[in-house]
Amino acid sequence: MKVSIIGTGSFGTSLSVVIDDNNNDTLMYGRNQEVVDEINNEHTNSQYLKEVVLPSNIRATTSLEDALVHAELIVLAVPVNAMRPVCREINRLNQTHKKKLILVHIAKGLELNTNMFVSDVIVEEIDAAYIDSLSVLSGPSHAEEVALRQPSTVVLASKYPTDLRKIQDVFMNRYFRVYTSDDIIGVEIGGALKNIIALSIGLLHGLGFGDNTKAATITRGLQEITRLGTKIGADPLTFLGLTGIGDLIVTATSMHSRNYRCGIMLSSGMSLEEAQAEMGMVVEGVNTTKAAYALSQKYNVEMPITNVLYHYLFHGISQEEAFTKLMMRDKTGETEELREILNEQVER
Ligand SMILES: NC(=O)C1=CN([C@@H]2O[C@H](COP(=O)(O)OP(=O)(O)OC[C@H]3O[C@@H](n4cnc5c(N)ncnc54)[C@H](O)[C@@H]3O)[C@@H](O)[C@H]2O)C=CC1
Numbered sequence: 383m384k385v386s387i388i389g390t391g392s393f394g395t396s397l398s399v400v401i402d403d404n405n406n407d408t409l410m411y412g413r414n415q416e417v418v419d420e421i422n423n424e425h426t427n428s429q430y431l432k433e434v435v436l437p438s439n440i441r442a443t444t445s446l447e448d449a450l451v452h453a454e455l456i457v458l459a460v461p462v463n464a465m466r467p468v469c470r471e472i473n474r475l476n477q478t479h480k481k482k483l484i485l486v487h488i489a490k491g492l493e494l495n496t497n498m499f500v501s502d503v504i505v506e507e508i509d510a511a512y513i514d515s516l517s518v519l520s521g522p523s524h525a526e527e528v529a530l531r532q533p534s535t536v537v538l539a540s541k542y543p544t545d546l547r548k549i550q551d552v553f554m555n556r557y558f559r560v561y562t563s564d565d566i567i568g569v570e571i572g573g574a575l576k577n578i579i580a581l582s583i584g585l586l587h588g589l590g591f592g593d594n595t596k597a598a599t600i601t602r603g604l605q606e607i608t609r610l611g612t613k614i615g616a617d618p619l620t621f622l623g624l625t626g627i628g629d630l631i632v633t634a635t636s637m638h639s640r641n642y643r644c645g646i647m648l649s650s651g652m653s654l655e656e657a658q659a660e661m662g663m664v665v666e667g668v669n670t671t672k673a674a675y676a677l678s679q680k681y682n683v684e685m686p687i688t689n690v691l692y693h694y695l696f697h698g699i700s701q702e703e704a705f706t707k708l709m710m711r712d713k714t715g716e717t718e719e720l721r722e723i724l725n726e727q728v729e730r
Pocket residue numbers: 388389390391392393394412413414430459460461462464467468488489490491523524525526662663664666
């Protein structure tokens with residue numbers, strides 16, 4: 383297949399290796415001329431993936447129109463905050479070309495201010511008449527390891543009933559196993575909200591807290607992600623899978639994770655702005671904490687960790703207040719709140 387990857391950052395570049403290994407004709411679009419030249423001439427992308435040599439047939443362009451014309455399938459591999467402008471531009475260019483688009487996005491987060499899922503942002507910006515299919519690819523998959531062909535497993539979930547098998551073949555191979563799902567809400571919520579928990583655990587790690595506290599945060603974090611997701615209409619089983627607990631483990635326990643590392647930087651006294659600038663790559667957990675906090679209020683779902691991180695990051699509550707809020711909140715059964723939400727779903 384002819385595949386265009388929109389975005390020459392960490393994950394877009396690592397997926398170019400997978401897609402090229404599967405004998406697809408791979409073109410990357412990037413807005414930065416130097417990065418594009420480096421991919422074409424040196425077959426590296428040293429700003430985002432050090433020590434990785436890309437297959438020499440992967441090409442890159444700074445022309446979004448060329449990428450659109452080339453594509454039988456488009457992989458949208460930009461951060462959440464870039465998804466809307468990029469899709470708007472694709473849609474504008476497509477008024478001339480009138481292509482029916484097969485779209486796969488890989489962004490993990492919620493849009494700031496609108497609190498929307500990425501797939502909904504895409505649908506808002508690209509004319510329905512031009513969308514043939516729209517899927518999300520998500521799961522435990524650090525770009526650094528995918529690019530080195532380390533065995534990884536992900537999930538492809540679609541918004542529309544579509545021929546997922548055809549898309550699965552573009553990505554799947556002996557080191558990149560792709561499962562399918564029809565629960566796009568669950569897959570997107572899991573991918574987005576694990577960043578909040580990873581950021582929290584990075585903070586805890588940096589502040590010197592131990593394994594008990596981290597295990598509690600991962601487990602109770604999954605519980606609150608599942609509560610919000612189920613309330614919004616996700617299948618609760620999705621959170622037991624790769625895009626739920628799987629991505630939570632890989633992100634909340636790894637120095638590859640930008641969210642985890644951002645938490646560590648904050649614990650050393652850096653401001654949010656300083657930590658994000660130092661990272662030089664997207665830290666989706668920051669905006670997603672704001673958006674998820676807003677959703678928890680809107681849907682009246684208890685999300686204590688998200689709530690505390692939100693107030694810690696944006697309203698300067700102290701560590702002591704944060705722990706009091708978490709440890710001394712109203713007494714409850716371990717699964718009581720989730721059970722109530724599940725019962726509501728059954729009644730509907
Ligand atoms: N890095 C990883 O291991 C993984 C990342 N993701 C998700 O993928 C998304 C992208 O992440 P990364 O590739 O890691 O980010 P990154 O920070 O490494 O790269 C982002 C890329 O997007 C480009 N970009 C930003 N705004 C743009 C615009 N308006 N037009 C064109 N290009 C634009 C940047 O120039 C850069 O090349 C995020 O939502 C992240 O959560 C998903 C799976 C794994």
